[in-house]
Amino acid sequence: MVDPNTLSLPDDPSLFTRLRVASQCLEVLKDDPTNPNCGQLINICLDLNVYASIVQQFQxxxxxxxxxxxxxxxxxxxxxxxxxxxxxxxxxxxxxxRYYRDNKISPFETTLELKSDIDYIGKRYRETHDLLHVLTGYATDQVGEMELQAYALGNLGIRTAAFILLMSSFQLFNVVRSGIGGSEYLRRLWAAYRRGRASPQFLDVWFEHHWETPVATLRERLCAPAQQTN
Incomplete structure (x- = not known):
């Protein structure tokens, strides 16, 4: 059994090491999907190059x-x-x-050591997940979560998001049973992806300076208009 407290990624890891650690994180997340350390670590394993590119842009x-x-x-x-x-x-x-209160959840926490700017960007991405729900308007149900993953894939090229979307395709039957047709589900994902592509990158936004700013103002500034799928 994998102990999540012992999992870590060494400096300058090889692709094999990243995939090995990512698979170990997946084993933990199967039984503990909200595990903060494995949640952040798998992002870094799969998106190390993406985060490195973002760091270079920020510099x-x-x-x-x-x-x-x-x-x-x-x-x-x-x-x-x-x-x-x-x-x-x-x-x-x-x-x-109110988002946290209504969904009966708590803000993201992690004790994973930040050894580099890349680690910080991975952490920042995880922290902004709930804020993106508020800004984009995507729900927290199964379809809304997948729409947000598609948005993040379009906006940042996050590979973890692509992986989650791929895995969700195996749950398409359950989505259809929930009352949304398969073609409509795919249209919504494509619309969210295109919306993310058309929106400014959000990771360099100091949301902490905008608590008193209306969501509508930030949405207009940071998010491309949502496309109708019907």
């Missing part, structure tokens, strides 16, 4: 360099959801806090 802009230097965090231990929920309705802070 060529003042805002990106500042983000990598200061490493702001959206982890639960630094978020005061009660304060955020006291903000006016419709603001990012209020809607973000």
């Amino acid at each position: 060529h802009s003042e805002g990106g360099r500042r983000l990598l230097s200061e490493r702001p965090s959206l982890q639960g231990k630094v978020l005061d959801l009660a304060v955020l929920e006291s903000l006016p309705e419709g603001t990012l802070g209020y809607e973000f806090a």
Whole structure:
């Protein structure tokens, strides 16, 4: 049995090592799908090159360099959801806090050591998952989660998202049973992917500075309009 507390990725890992650690993370996530360490680690294993490319992009802009230097965090231990929920309705802070309350979940947490900027970008990507639900409007049901993965694939080229979408194709029968036809499901994924491709990259946004900004304002700035699939 794999002990998630012993899993780690060495410096400059080979592709074989990354795949081995990723498979071990999958074993853990089968029984513990919300495991924070394995959730972040599998992202880094599969998307190491993607994150490295993002780091290089950030190093060529003042805002990106500042983000990598200061490493702001959206982890639960630094978020005061009660304060955020006291903000006016419709603001990012209020809607973000209400998202957690309505879905009866808690903000992302991890104890995985950040040994590099690449590790930080992997962590930042995980932290922004719930914020993206709020900004894009994609639901937290099975279809909405897959739409968000398609959006992330289009926006950043995240390979983990592609892997999740591939695995979800085996659940297509269950999606059809839920009342959404298979062709409609695929159209929604394609629309989300194209929306992500058409939207500005979101990882360099200091969401922590926008708690009082209306979600509608941020959505207009950061997300391409949602396409009708009917």
